[in-house]
Amino acid sequence: MEKYDYIVVNDKVESAADKIGAIIKVEKERTFFKLTNPTIDDLLNKINNRFLLANVIADRAKAITEGSLPYIEDADVAIP
Numbered sequence: 001m002e003k004y005d006y007i008v009v010n011d012k013v014e015s016a017a018d019k020i021g022a023i024i025k026v027e028k029e030r031t032f033f034k035l036t037n038p039t040i041d042d043l044l045n046k047i048n049n050r051f052l053l054a055n056v057i058a059d060r061a062k063a064i065t066e067g068s069l070p071y072i073e074d075a076d077v078a079i080p
Contacts, residue, residue: 006023010016040053047053 008016008019008023043053043057044050047056
């Protein structure tokens, strides 16, 4: 038996579209929360300069979006 995270009944198109939009929003937020570990405070303990930290994070994000592989061994490269 297949297991699903969500089920949307398409009996009313507008209602189904709203539900799908809500699901997408929740999944994006879930992904964001996965990305917030380590926390900013943890990172500031290593780089004690918010401006420098912001630049390092921006440079790394750009490298990842351009296809750079993750620095950690067990990362799922299918999910940037």
